[in-house]
Amino acid sequence: MKEKKNLIKNPSFQAILTSLICIVLGLFIGFIVLLLINPAGAGEAIKTILINFMSRSSSIARMKALGNTLAKSAPLLMCALSICFCYKVGLFNIGAPGQYEAGACIGLYAALAWHCNWVVCLILAAIAGAIVGAVSGALKAYRNVNEVISGIMLNWIILYTTNMILAKVKDPTSPYTIKLSTGNKSALIPTAGLNTLFSNNKSVTLAIPFAILFAILIWVILSKTKFGYELRATGFNKEAAKYAGMKEKQNIIITLAIGGALAGIGAAFLFLTGYQEWSTTQSSVPAMGFNGIAATFLGGLHPIGTIFASFFIQSITDGGALINKSIYPSQISDLISAIIIYLCGFVLFFKFAINNWIGKRDKGGPNVNDVPVKDDAAKAEGGDK
């Protein structure tokens, strides 16, 4: 009994448990929606969403589909890391899509117009994202402009700027940018043989292991270094950071710049694999950055957790695309994955509910020293974003 109680109090266990609750609940509500539209195919459809690539008939096709999901998980993971990193410093980087767009813009332009190789493109994409992030950061630090507002506005500004710039390197017959395989092969991220594991899927590149390495790197920076100590202190309590002589304004800008760089690299990890081209007529902010928010929360706000969460979210998104379109309208896949992703945002709510429940169960047992003073508790409740 005692051990069980301790397990449920363990923060990592709680994080995993709440994430699982969200997933189950999201699938359940998605299932109900499917039932409402057409009961006949609901069971089959939800199964397709869940197993995604496994629903393919041959093992070759399965591995190819898995490769595609992985290839798209890598940029999603980078966006999630961008948001996770900023969140740990108390900043909500909803500007990640804009930073992602900037990365795509400069990454692709460098590849197609300047014929740079992939390493240079990657670095330029990171710098572009970092600059966009730093703009939000500087506005926040020096003018106290909420990073959410400046981030959302930048998302649109950068979107149309990107369309404009990339129109110069687009394919004359379509709205898409020129394929890297014809335009500049050296800008493609090397596959390093990884493609052979996934039925020769050329989209499977070094980007995938790199993204995982970035996740580990971010975790190490945040939890083991002096830099991470400062950033997290700033995130928890800006005033205390200032009191301790940390340069809290500078830290805000650096944080958003790093977040921007991560999102920018994320874009490069998608567009430099040749999986997809940028459509210069697109009029909506890419979903990748926003899905990163869901992956961050589903991953328990932990860099390592976001690795798995990113893969899961990408997997159900891809799985949704495989639903039988003769039974369900084509929008259904987006709708179902949106419901699940939406529910993922409830992670913090469930965490709160679990702790509340533990608190109620543990009442009694007088220990004055262990109880925070009343106004503390109030602050703790109000402080969470």
Add this chain to the structure above:
Amino acid sequence: MDTPYAIEMVNITKRFPGIIANDNITLQLRKGEIHALLGENGAGKSTLMSVLFGLYQAEEGVIKKDGKEVKINNPNDANDLGIGMVHQHFKLVQCFTVLENIILGVESTKNGVLQMEEARKKVKALSEKYGLQVDPDAKIEDITVGMQQRTEILKMLFRDNEILIFDEPTAVLTPQEIEELMQIMRNLRAEGKSILFITHKLNEIKAVADRVTVLRRGKYIGTVDVATTSKEEMSRMMVGRDVNMVVDKAPAHPGKTILKVENMTVASKMHANNAVKNVSFEVHEGEIVCIAGIDGNGQTEFVYGLTGMEPLVDGKITLCDEDITRWSIRQRSKLLSHIPEDRHKHGLVLDYPLEYNMVLQRYYQPEFTSKAGFLKRPEIRAYSERLEAEHDVRSGQGSITIARAMSGGNQQKAIIAREIDKDHKLLVAVQPTRGLDVGAIEGVHRNLIKERDNGRAVLLISLELEEVMNVPDRILVMYEGEIVGELDPKKTTVEELGLYMAGAKRNVTVNANTSEIEHSEVVDTAAGRKEEK
């Protein structure tokens, strides 16, 4: 039963997760008496009052009014029963007039139009009856704290409340205003109102209360007659042991000048004026200098200017013969330790474990960070454990306890340990005993005196009169951003100190050096004093 009780709380028990805030507490308020509720911070006074107001429901026990059991489920029920409260932090709308605040919530209207005249008459009658002087048309933001408090009292009387609760009403007042309040309370008692007076100041209980109920750590200790009980006995009931009320210290031996502040001026965040105006003084090694004053007279901004958290508008700061006026917070922290006013806002990262908070001022030093930028966790742990042991910092899980989960006293001990252990020549301690219980206060004072005896300069900023009179070797009084007086705690009285704090007296002219003391009575400007927050 000689007098029927106005309100009785019988055997009240209220639990919170992990704590019994009220353990079988009985409080009986007689009609027409002033009944004090005495206890340290965390003794359960606020919880008990919240139960009476219907903010919390007690698990056990009953509340009786005039002998009949009543249910109080929310504050409206309490109002209906004629219970009113003056909160420690006033609940007034700053940009409304006194009259508008008084009628707020019980306005009478005719066809949707406010009927102010009737209310004005009633307020006027009430203020004459009880000697509560207010200007009904003055805006709250323009009037003194004392007058704001009188507005709060009128609010209760306007609602015909019979049971009046005063929650720590003297914390924000000058000694003179406190005396006025005591008189008002006596007037109210004479008119048959029953008053519950929450406090931890024994002098005030002695001055006005008839009986006192003492709580300690959530438990009921007893109810005694004030007239036949000595202050020492009450103190013992409150703390559970004998408390040394006088601070033991040897005479100071001030040495060379450590801190020299010249013409310091700091801007205010609240208004266009400067919060600190032309302040000049010195602090020497081996002495404790206290800046006394009522809350909101520029002390906070002065400390921000001194520690580098806000830039100076004008002036010069010299610390250990170095001009630090333009130094960053980090540079200053090499010579200066700072126990901040607000330990939650500045002193601690509440979500960090204790060990991380212990190195908050030193984490970047080679002792705790490797050349590659990695934290040396074992060294941090060992350092934290040493400080915890030396300063008796108690916590649930030792070094890994999240600071938020520690009690206020232990949080403060951790900050003091951190600041004292670090290299420094000057210790700036801002209200270091705020919110601490009597036992912990003693410990803090001992630490300050030890610092002094170790040859450091100590600058104490305090609002507590007892602390101001007992701890420092020299008192500087700050009023509206200026140093208006320099006093010797051994030669001055609380009354005199009060006059300086209220701006009614000053012995230092604006630009004077602290050593040239000029005695000059200044016109009473107390009425013009504004609460700046």
